[in-house]
Amino acid sequence: MNLKYSDLIKIEKPSRYLGGEFNSINHFDKNKISNCFCFPDLYEVGMSHTGMKILYELLNSLDNSFCERCFAPKLDFANLLRQKNEKLFSLESHTELNKFDFLHFTFQYEMSYTNFLYMLDLANIPFFAKDRNESYPIIIGGGPCAVNLEPIADFLDVVIVGDGEEVNVKLQNVYSKGMTKQEFFNVIKDFDGIYIPMLHKTHKDKFTVVDYDKKIKKAIVQDLNKAFYMSKPVVPNIDIVHNRGAVELFRGCTRGCRFCQAGYIYRPVRERTIDNICKISTNIIQNTGYSELSLFSLSTGDYPNLLELMDKLKNEPILKNVKFSLPSLRLDSFKGAYSFESRKSSLTFAPEAGTQRLRDVINKNITEENILHSLEDAFNANYDKIKLYFMIGLPTETIQDIQGIIDLAQKIQLVYQNVKGAKKRPKLTVSTSIFVPKPFTPFQFEKFADESDVLNKIDYLKNGLRAIGVNYNYHDYKTSLIETILARGDRELCKVIEKAYRLGCIFDGWNEMFDFEKWQEALKNVDFKKYLDEIEENTILPWEHIDVGVSKEYLKKERLNSRNEKTTRDCRLGCTNCGLIKFGGCGVTNKI
Amino acid sequence: MLLIKFNKIDSFAYNSYLDCRDVIVQTIKRAGIDVNYSQGFNPHELLYFSPPTSLGIESFCEYCYIVTDYQNAENFKELFNKYAPAGLQVEFAKIIDKKPNFYDLYDFAEYQFIFSNKVKLNFADESFARKMNVDFSNKIFSINANENIITCIMACGQKGNLKPSALVEYFSSFETFELDKIKKLKVFKLENQILVNIDSLL
Numbered sequence: 001m002n003l004k005y006s007d008l009i010k011i012e013k014p015s016r017y018l019g020g021e022f023n024s025i026n027h028f029d030k031n032k033i034s035n036c037f038c039f040p041d042l043y044e045v046g047m048s049h050t051g052m053k054i055l056y057e058l059l060n061s062l063d064n065s066f067c068e069r070c071f072a073p074k075l076d077f078a079n080l081l082r083q084k085n086e087k088l089f090s091l092e093s094h095t096e097l098n099k100f101d102f103l104h105f106t107f108q109y110e111m112s113y114t115n116f117l118y119m120l121d122l123a124n125i126p127f128f129a130k131d132r133n134e135s136y137p138i139i140i141g142g143g144p145c146a147v148n149l150e151p152i153a154d155f156l157d158v159v160i161v162g163d164g165e166e167v168n169v170k171l172q173n174v175y176s177k178g179m180t181k182q183e184f185f186n187v188i189k190d191f192d193g194i195y196i197p198m199l200h201k202t203h204k205d206k207f208t209v210v211d212y213d214k215k216i217k218k219a220i221v222q223d224l225n226k227a228f229y230m231s232k233p234v235v236p237n238i239d240i241v242h243n244r245g246a247v248e249l250f251r252g253c254t255r256g257c258r259f260c261q262a263g264y265i266y267r268p269v270r271e272r273t274i275d276n277i278c279k280i281s282t283n284i285i286q287n288t289g290y291s292e293l294s295l296f297s298l299s300t301g302d303y304p305n306l307l308e309l310m311d312k313l314k315n316e317p318i319l320k321n322v323k324f325s326l327p328s329l330r331l332d333s334f335k336g337a338y339s340f341e342s343r344k345s346s347l348t349f350a351p352e353a354g355t356q357r358l359r360d361v362i363n364k365n366i367t368e369e370n371i372l373h374s375l376e377d378a379f380n381a382n383y384d385k386i387k388l389y390f391m392i393g394l395p396t397e398t399i400q401d402i403q404g405i406i407d408l409a410q411k412i413q414l415v416y417q418n419v420k421g422a423k424k425r426p427k428l429t430v431s432t433s434i435f436v437p438k439p440f441t442p443f444q445f446e447k448f449a450d451e452s453d454v455l456n457k458i459d460y461l462k463n464g465l466r467a468i469g470v471n472y473n474y475h476d477y478k479t480s481l482i483e484t485i486l487a488r489g490d491r492e493l494c495k496v497i498e499k500a501y502r503l504g505c506i507f508d509g510w511n512e513m514f515d516f517e518k519w520q521e522a523l524k525n526v527d528f529k530k531y532l533d534e535i536e537e538n539t540i541l542p543w544e545h546i547d548v549g550v551s552k553e554y555l556k557k558e559r560l561n562s563r564n565e566k567t568t569r570d571c572r573l574g575c576t577n578c579g580l581i582k583f584g585g586c587g588v589t590n591k592i
Numbered sequence: 593m594l595l596i597k598f599n600k601i602d603s604f605a606y607n608s609y610l611d612c613r614d615v616i617v618q619t620i621k622r623a624g625i626d627v628n629y630s631q632g633f634n635p636h637e638l639l640y641f642s643p644p645t646s647l648g649i650e651s652f653c654e655y656c657y658i659v660t661d662y663q664n665a666e667n668f669k670e671l672f673n674k675y676a677p678a679g680l681q682v683e684f685a686k687i688i689d690k691k692p693n694f695y696d697l698y699d700f701a702e703y704q705f706i707f708s709n710k711v712k713l714n715f716a717d718e719s720f721a722r723k724m725n726v727d728f729s730n731k732i733f734s735i736n737a738n739e740n741i742i743t744c745i746m747a748c749g750q751k752g753n754l755k756p757s758a759l760v761e762y763f764s765s766f767e768t769f770e771l772d773k774i775k776k777l778k779v780f781k782l783e784n785q786i787l788v789n790i791d792s793l794l
Contacts, residue, residue: 289618
């Protein structure tokens with residue numbers, strides 16, 4: 001890197017690109033396997049990602065490897081690099097990305113695909129795997145989108161499906177023996193969780209994988225208590241989105257909400273013990289100096305011993321002045337959690353649908369009574385700012401379900417008045433997103449809602465909520481449309497994404513950067529309606545070759561249940577035979 | 593109470609004043625040293641900093657007054673430096689009784705401007721020196737160039753203040769150059785027309 005004061009001073013927050021944070025490593029060891037963890041979004045977003053911190057520390061704990069970091073730069077910095085003829089470099093040793101053995105990209109959301117190409121472009125690395133010879137790094141993709149990375153499959157050498165903790169160590173051990181890329185791919189191709197797109201051809205016209213029946217089984221860490229977890233996360237020098245310590249209480253979720261991809265792909269539920277969580281928490285606070293710790297999971301209130309855990313954490317001397325946050329609380333799951341917050345800020349809940357009928361369709365498994373009781377508790381605990389999340393465009397949704405959102409908001413106002421007095425009003429905000437059908441959910445076959453239908457419903461909500469004095473925010477339709485195309489896409493989209501990038505699409509997840517017209521232009525010669533329409537259940541899907549454990553038959557059965565407005569129980573209450581049992585047992589199943 | 597003098601160098605110089613404050617608070621926590629908190633609805637650690645140095649300027653003369661019952665200054669320095677990120681280092685720590693008024697002490701600071709190439713500006717040239725005197729009256733105490741480095745002692749206090757970036761902009765109206773780095777080396781109080789390093793006054 002050859003950037004000087006006169007260059008760096010012109011860009012916003014140069015510290016994003018320079019490293020030097022506490023707990024980061026500080027030298028490029030030529031005798032070890034070099035890894036760079038690449039996050040296709042800004043430093044502030046990427047540094048808030050727990051998975052990256054775990055893998056960073058894990059790879060740096062190995063004798064044969066080390067790991068650095070790189071984030072997508074803002075346009076000002078990218079322009080500076082181009083102007084100075086510099087390539088994108090890592091934060092730690094300021095080494096150009098093309099000098100590493102491995103680049104690990106995580107895909108947390110589909111809208112980051114163009115940023116992946118943006119980073120490769122800035123690093124002067126060819127996009128297509130077939131164009132990269134031995135001199136280029138091996139490019140690995142992971143994260144939740146790994147269950148269907150077909151839209152960027154041509155750009156990736158390896159995809160890691162599932163938990164990364166164990167499989168990444170295996171890859172390092174194999175690579176340390178010294179071999180060509182092809183030899184390496186041949187050795188690792190049968191490991192659990194490893195998918196090498198170039199070894200799986202696709203049908204010319206359908207773009208789905210030919211040998212889909214040879215399933216790629218996702219990698220699973222069976223016992224989280226024995227798995228690696230960070231104890232010395234890198235502490236950023238600048239403020240980031242979630243500037244705090246983070247402890248994962250458990251992985252997976254048993255609720256079975258039919259729209260939720262995470263709820264299916266992270267199965268089975270694996271819990272950390274209280275002792276393990278306490279040990280991790282004290283280590284993180286001691287080694288970072290953070291004053292806030294997030295106890296997270298997909299549904300934190302479902303941790304079976306949360307009260308006991310909270311008591312134990314509060315009694316740890318080093319955690320005396322630490323503020324705990326419990327994200328992802330369900331409305332029915334844990335009322336006492338409010339007492340954990342020393343400062344009464346806002347509470348956010350996600351009923352997802354306005355009527356009981358629609359909540360049953362999506363298997364949300366909460367009742368209006370649950371919602372109102374929990375909020376009454378919250379109001380009694382002096383909370384007065386409530387945010388509620390809903391989805392629009394859900395299967396079978398009618399205008400009555402939209403009216404249900406307004407009715408629910410009104411009932412919440414009444415509960416508040418009962419607690420606080422007739423003239424009082426809570427600060428209530430309703431936010432809606434647009435339902436995106438995702439792979440490996442019972443709703444993977446569903447149609448993406450029409451624009452006119454969604455816009456009518458948004459207008460209806462705007463008027464209805466304004467009339468009762470409730471704030472309303474809503475998500476942009478067009479972003480969700482592209483997200484659906486990318487989420488259910490196949491390899492035909494590789495060229496579309498490349499074209500979108502060439503047209504100037506980057507940071508598509510950022511409203512101010514998203515340019516729908518450029519995406520339309522990129523999609524011009526593609527029949528993209530096929531990604532938006534309802535999919536016939538027996539169709540071979542682009543992600544058919546991936547096995548996350550939950551069977552397609554189960555997903556179809558769940559879809560039928562949704563049509564019959566029939567709920568499915570939480571699998572903590574009894575196995576629902578989702579198919580996980582064939583993965584060597586499911587922690588929850590074994591408890592029954 | 594403790595007074596520390598610290599350096600903010602290399603990449604760390606690109607952290608803002610507020611970010612730097614947060615990093616120092618976290619470093620002290622990691623070192624296991626208790627700092628006193630303010631009273632009130634939003635208690636915060638009682639730390640008082642010297643006037644900010646502009647982003648990107650490497651500083652060897654930052655000061656902070658810390659309200660704490662911790663009494664071992666030498667130990668503080670050792671622990672702090674062990675737990676600090678790269679580019680942040682305490683040069684000295686000492687026990688003091690009273691909070692210093694940094695703004696009162698700050699009159700002039702010595703800066704070094706390090707360029708990629710040799711500087712052609714001739715400060716010895718009388719007509720140029722006269723022009724600078726007019727443009728920056730009373731704001732420059734001394735200035736000289738040596739190879740690729742310009743060293744300047746310039747006003748940085750309430751009585752007068754010259755931003756290093758303004759001076760750089762002025763230089764660039766005479767000559768095009770690339771600036772590698774700017775270093776802030778010392779801070780002075782002007783006493784009877786003599787510059788006194790504020791280290792000796794704290």
